[in-house]
Amino acid sequence: xxxxxxxxxxxxxxxxxxxxxxxxxxxxxxxxxxxxxxxxxxxxxxxxxxxxxxxxxxxxxxxxxxxxxxxxxxxxxxxxxxxxxxxxxxxxxxxxxxxxxxxxxxxxxxxxxxxxxxxxxxxxxxxxxxxxxxxxxxxxxxxxxxxxxxxxxxxxxxxxxxxxxxxxxxxxxxxxxxxxxxxxxxxxxxxxxxxxxxxxxxxxxxxxxxxxxxxxxxxxxxxxxxxxxxxxxxxxxxxxxxxxxxxxxxxxxxxxxxxxxxxxxxxxxxxxxxxxxxxxxxxxxxxxxxxxxxxxxxxxxxxxxxxxxxxxxxxxxxxxxxxxxxxxxxxxxxxxxxxxxxxxxxxxxxxxxxxxxxxxxxxxxxxxxxxxxxxxxxxxxxxxxxxxxxxxxxxxxxxxxx
Amino acid sequence: xxxxxxxxxxxxxxxxxxxxxxxxxxxxxxxxxxxxxxxxxxxxxxxxxxxxxxxxxxxxxxxxxxxxxxxxxxxxxxxxxxxxxxxxxxxxxxxxxxxxxxxxxxxxxxxxxxxxxxxxxxxxxxxxxxxxxxxxxxxxxxxxxxxxxxxxxxxxxxxxxxxxxxxxxxxxxxxxxxxxxxxxxxxxxxxxxxxxxxxxxxxxxxxxxxxxxxxxxxxxxxxxxxxxxxxxxxxxxxxxxxxxxxxxxxxxxxxxxxxxxxxxxxxxxxxxxxxxxxxxxxxxxxxxxxxxxxxxxxxxxxxxxxxxxxxxxxxxxxxxxxxxxxxxxxxxxxxxxxxxxxxxxxxxxxxxxxxxxxxxxxxxxxxxxxxxxxxxxxxxxxxxxxxxxxxxxxxxxxxxxxxxxxxxxxxxxxxxxxxxxxxxxxxxxxxxxxxxxxxxxxxxxxxxxxxxxxxxxxxxxxxxxxxxxxxxxxxxxxxxxxxxxxxxxxxxxxxxxxxxxxxxxxxxxxxxxxxxxxxxxxxxxxxxxxxxxxxxxxxxxxxxxxxxxxxxxxxxxxxxxxxxxxxxxxxxxxxxxxxxxxxxxxxxxxxx
Numbered sequence: 001x002x003x004x005x006x007x008x009x010x011x012x013x014x015x016x017x018x019x020x021x022x023x024x025x026x027x028x029x030x031x032x033x034x035x036x037x038x039x040x041x042x043x044x045x046x047x048x049x050x051x052x053x054x055x056x057x058x059x060x061x062x063x064x065x066x067x068x069x070x071x072x073x074x075x076x077x078x079x080x081x082x083x084x085x086x087x088x089x090x091x092x093x094x095x096x097x098x099x100x101x102x103x104x105x106x107x108x109x110x111x112x113x114x115x116x117x118x119x120x121x122x123x124x125x126x127x128x129x130x131x132x133x134x135x136x137x138x139x140x141x142x143x144x145x146x147x148x149x150x151x152x153x154x155x156x157x158x159x160x161x162x163x164x165x166x167x168x169x170x171x172x173x174x175x176x177x178x179x180x181x182x183x184x185x186x187x188x189x190x191x192x193x194x195x196x197x198x199x200x201x202x203x204x205x206x207x208x209x210x211x212x213x214x215x216x217x218x219x220x221x222x223x224x225x226x227x228x229x230x231x232x233x234x235x236x237x238x239x240x241x242x243x244x245x246x247x248x249x250x251x252x253x254x255x256x257x258x259x260x261x262x263x264x265x266x267x268x269x270x271x272x273x274x275x276x277x278x279x280x281x282x283x284x285x286x287x288x289x290x291x292x293x294x295x296x297x298x299x300x301x302x303x304x305x306x307x308x309x310x311x312x313x314x315x316x317x318x319x320x321x322x323x324x325x326x327x328x329x330x331x332x333x334x335x336x337x338x339x340x341x342x343x344x345x346x347x348x349x350x351x352x353x354x355x356x357x358x359x360x361x362x363x364x365x366x367x368x369x370x371x372x373x374x375x376x377x378x379x380x381x382x383x384x385x386x387x388x389x390x391x392x393x394x395x396x397x398x399x400x401x402x
Numbered sequence: 403x404x405x406x407x408x409x410x411x412x413x414x415x416x417x418x419x420x421x422x423x424x425x426x427x428x429x430x431x432x433x434x435x436x437x438x439x440x441x442x443x444x445x446x447x448x449x450x451x452x453x454x455x456x457x458x459x460x461x462x463x464x465x466x467x468x469x470x471x472x473x474x475x476x477x478x479x480x481x482x483x484x485x486x487x488x489x490x491x492x493x494x495x496x497x498x499x500x501x502x503x504x505x506x507x508x509x510x511x512x513x514x515x516x517x518x519x520x521x522x523x524x525x526x527x528x529x530x531x532x533x534x535x536x537x538x539x540x541x542x543x544x545x546x547x548x549x550x551x552x553x554x555x556x557x558x559x560x561x562x563x564x565x566x567x568x569x570x571x572x573x574x575x576x577x578x579x580x581x582x583x584x585x586x587x588x589x590x591x592x593x594x595x596x597x598x599x600x601x602x603x604x605x606x607x608x609x610x611x612x613x614x615x616x617x618x619x620x621x622x623x624x625x626x627x628x629x630x631x632x633x634x635x636x637x638x639x640x641x642x643x644x645x646x647x648x649x650x651x652x653x654x655x656x657x658x659x660x661x662x663x664x665x666x667x668x669x670x671x672x673x674x675x676x677x678x679x680x681x682x683x684x685x686x687x688x689x690x691x692x693x694x695x696x697x698x699x700x701x702x703x704x705x706x707x708x709x710x711x712x713x714x715x716x717x718x719x720x721x722x723x724x725x726x727x728x729x730x731x732x733x734x735x736x737x738x739x740x741x742x743x744x745x746x747x748x749x750x751x752x753x754x755x756x757x758x759x760x761x762x763x764x765x766x767x768x769x770x771x772x773x774x775x776x777x778x779x780x781x782x783x784x785x786x787x788x789x790x791x792x793x794x795x796x797x798x799x800x801x802x803x804x805x806x807x808x809x810x811x812x813x814x815x816x817x818x819x820x821x822x823x824x825x826x827x828x829x830x831x832x833x834x835x836x837x838x839x840x841x842x843x844x845x846x847x848x849x850x851x852x853x854x855x856x857x858x859x860x861x862x863x864x865x866x867x868x869x870x871x872x873x874x875x876x877x878x879x880x881x882x883x884x885x886x887x888x889x890x891x892x893x894x895x896x897x898x899x900x901x902x903x904x905x906x907x908x909x910x911x912x913x914x915x916x917x918x919x920x921x922x923x924x925x926x927x928x929x930x931x932x933x934x935x936x937x938x939x940x941x942x943x944x945x946x947x948x949x950x951x952x953x954x955x956x957x958x959x960x961x962x963x964x965x966x967x968x969x970x971x972x973x974x975x976x977x978x979x980x981x982x983x984x985x986x987x988x989x990x991x992x993x994x
Contacts, residue, residue: 021926042854050785060866084805088800106788119774121774122773124772126713130768131765135757149806152805306808311656312655313671336890340889352886
């Protein structure tokens, strides 16, 4: 009822404005103001407004910088990030200059050369000299930006990763992250999505996880077969179960084929963690990314690091942290500060809350921490990660089933 | 043949005149009004999600009013619906308003009128183009009402998220309808685009050489070529996605374990989709932008009473931008794990585009210099377009740099960048075009005072919305986040989000000034004269009342370029293109 009234009153308001307009226009026509072109007074007024806008725009810009300038990302906590910040600042200097100069000209000309019936505009069709000038000057600046920028890009993406780098795999799914350290052998064990289970969220392949998965699949197949025996013949349920059994058998076949792998023991000493991972200061951290379901993106803004996680392929990014969490807490003056890993590629309902803490510590402390962690062979307990996200996902899944 | 055409004065029925019209002027109005209605939907959506972003987790009855108990229980927006809103907002604004609405309106209106043709090369194809557009719009709107919600994977609909209904509710029926709608949209674009290209090449009137074409036509012509070359690639991307969704193929899928089960389809790659999508997606940016630049050229020259500066350089930069736009798509994919060398190449080509773009901006500014500027609402919108083109363009230099993109990719910095350079520029130019050519479309004038009010509220709110978003991006806030409150590092930025939302909603309300002015003026605006702005181009030599075939007598003959404003030695401050050159007079466009 209220909505109808609201709609009705909006409609009436529009109608009455239309009537007012009509009266207004009729009266201005009577006054003889029927030219489609702006009056002198209007031109003057608008030209002054151009100048007002120019100052207003710059003032807004300056105000934003003053108010939020110190709320942006703090100093970069990685080696390459510092170089990137320098490059970014250089870029900002140039584009701010260009922005200010062009806007001053644009709005000043608009203000100055307002229509005047006694002054004819200057018939100026082109000038090769001027056009050459503003083709070459941007080209020179862009050349500097390209050369510097690509230098950094090559440094970041093409440098050899040193042998003593800490190897970490980040494996996202809807809607949490799991990190896996290579362990004492510095090699990540083989993994496959067919191997994923409640106790093996990354599908790591070791002889133990293999037999466990084979047993699990066999058990499930047996359950389906028992159900099938009870299911009414020729029904939908029967068909569904038959399909399931066939699918589970194909997966079993895939899983069994891993038995011939020669790298089965490499995964035993891998370390899996959720909700927080720890990295040492001053060592290269070589990240490898996969994804379980959809595209995610591992974004670590404080380290100026980001890479997409794409199902079906492995992507990489390496950086060297330079500031520990404790130091950064001092720099930012915030005792609760933590480095974070965010998801930065739309991935579903809880995309906004797919996080993991990153702790940067001194190397000795890191080694102590590593020794305290359980290795994969000792079993992995899922601590839930970002728990609210998991709940949301379940809600979503039940919705689809309906 | 052309003169025989004019003798057709058969009575037209309501259906053939307004509904199944083959007249380019009517089709242009159809595109405009359909585009406007779609834009209103897209705009309301943005206001709704801005409510959530500005005041996160708070309850608003208006959310409940629009979205109901399912998607906004107790007036609090559901995260899935948030994603659906940003997805459909993006799709509608990019495709339905700024591609279909902008090109459809102005290519249809201006191409025949400004080149001196009776109509498009194929009126029937032109009509089909509109009807495919309408059908695709209707399907897109219908997809908002399906039970699992509309497509929600972002306007780029990357698989596997968009390919698997298990991944999110929006990837169910809503996504299917999205793909169907986009396929029809592509057909519409191709039918329209082919027509525009053929018309410009074949149907120019006597004397209308390519170097006498107004820049608006150059821009629309090149835009059509871009569309014809790139939309088929999106079509194939969509087709493969339809196969993956419905027929069990694995073009984009591999190694996936979702909803507790293994997905048995392997061997594809989502990166393939990204390549196909952005091969359209990047030219698409210029499909949106070039017509805007063309309209701005016309409006600025006419209202500065001065020739557009560097006419040939303007054509050159349109062509250069168009060519380069095909070899830069990879800059959307720097972080997909592609070969770093490839990334370097795309950085280089992308930064090259800055040069022709800079030339255009400088030439616009020089056109104002020593002009005699009349501040019609169209002129104000055009000046603001130059401002947004520069403000948004310069941040593109940062994002084009693959190294800097690492930290800014998919943050609000990107949102600010493309909304200003592409969204605002094109919307401002579209408004300029509507205010400028309204007398030609409807034979009446729009109200100038309301135009001024509309301009200033829109321009100020537009920057109020998007300028602060740069700061969000530099603080590391990712786009498409339903809420930032889960991360304490973003706590200091709450007030920016509030400010942005206030400007966004105020700006949205201001658009109703325009809507009112537009529909009021169609019926009751003062009658327009034949050439109200004192313009040189051919469309202003046609009678105010539309007739089929555009010119009552023979087609006009063109004798000069379109920009003889304030030419020395002339009585008036404009010389229409149909006025013959005097003895010894140089044609401005050809002179070097």
